[in-house]
Amino acid sequence: GCGALCLEPMKNAVKEHNANIGIAFDGDGDRVIIVDEKGEVVDGDSIMAICAGHFLKNGGLRQNTVVATVMSNMGLEIALSSMGARLIRTKVGDRYVVEEMRRNGYNFGGEQSGHIIFLDHITTGDGILTALQVLSIMQITGRPLSELGRTMERFPQVLENVLVREKKVVSEIPGLEDLVAGLKKNELRGRGRILIRPSGTEPVIRVMVEGEDPRKIAEVARTLCDHIEKVA
Numbered sequence: 001g002c003g004a005l006c007l008e009p010m011k012n013a014v015k016e017h018n019a020n021i022g023i024a025f026d027g028d029g030d031r032v033i034i035v036d037e038k039g040e041v042v043d044g045d046s047i048m049a050i051c052a053g054h055f056l057k058n059g060g061l062r063q064n065t066v067v068a069t070v071m072s073n074m075g076l077e078i079a080l081s082s083m084g085a086r087l088i089r090t091k092v093g094d095r096y097v098v099e100e101m102r103r104n105g106y107n108f109g110g111e112q113s114g115h116i117i118f119l120d121h122i123t124t125g126d127g128i129l130t131a132l133q134v135l136s137i138m139q140i141t142g143r144p145l146s147e148l149g150r151t152m153e154r155f156p157q158v159l160e161n162v163l164v165r166e167k168k169v170v171s172e173i174p175g176l177e178d179l180v181a182g183l184k185k186n187e188l189r190g191r192g193r194i195l196i197r198p199s200g201t202e203p204v205i206r207v208m209v210e211g212e213d214p215r216k217i218a219e220v221a222r223t224l225c226d227h228i229e230k231v232a
Contacts, residue, residue: 004033004114004127011039021135021145025127030094031114032127034134036145044114045076047134049152051116054137055108056083060120067100067109069093070195074210079152092197094125155192156214158221160207164232167203170196174231176224183220192217196224205232 002009004026014022014035022035034042042050048066055061064085068076069092077087088106090096094115101109101119110116115125122129138145170176180194188194192211199206205228209221 003027004031007033007035007041011035015039021138023131026114029127030125031111032116032130033114034131034145036149038146040146040149042134042145042149044110044112044116045073045154046149046152047114047116047130048072048108048110049076049079050137050148051133052080052085052108053083053151054141056085060107061085062105062107065104065106065108067097067106069097069111070197071208072112073152073154073157074193075152075154098123155210155212156217157208157210158214158217160221160225161199162205162207162225162228162232164203164205164228168198168205168232170198170205173205173228176227176231179224179227183223187216187220192220194220194224196228 004024007024010022010024013019014037020037024033025031034047036042048068052061052066056064065088066080066085067088067090070089071092072087072089080087088100090100094111094117097109097111098117101107101117107119110125114127116130117125118129118133137148141148176196180196184194188211192209195208197206207221207224209217211217
């Protein structure tokens, strides 16, 4: 009932005390979720957009590149592109983000969940360092966090879990590849993403659909889940 996994107490405290920011860490302090002065959540994607924008202005973003995972919102990619930067995606897991950064000389990346890596300072995600970076940017710019958070416009995202009889490789699910291709072309029309991946620990297929229209992406997700349930 506390920390980065339960934000309501922090939201309420920010409003009660008219605070400028609320900061919540997870149990081991390697990730952070923040709320602005209005009690609105600023997650890892928004933090990366805020920091990347600041680093770009000061020449601190190596190769104008941010590394994130396939779970990061399309809004981050679009925001970075509008700033003149690019997003490289890895598999889910901050270890893969760090590996990509080290392999190609990038210095900034992270996860939507709040693992943020500032490789110039430290080799792993660190919630305290991330919070200090955000506080520093607020101090330097004199802008409230709600305004800084508008750096990125988030696309609606639907996440569904489908229980299957046994662990499956997604590419082996009959008809799924063609269904995904058709939905991307005819329903999302190039303005959305579909990500389907197996759980690493249980017989579950995870379905993520992202796009501009919440109703449309919910329909697409349901179509995919129904198909997986029937054939897997």
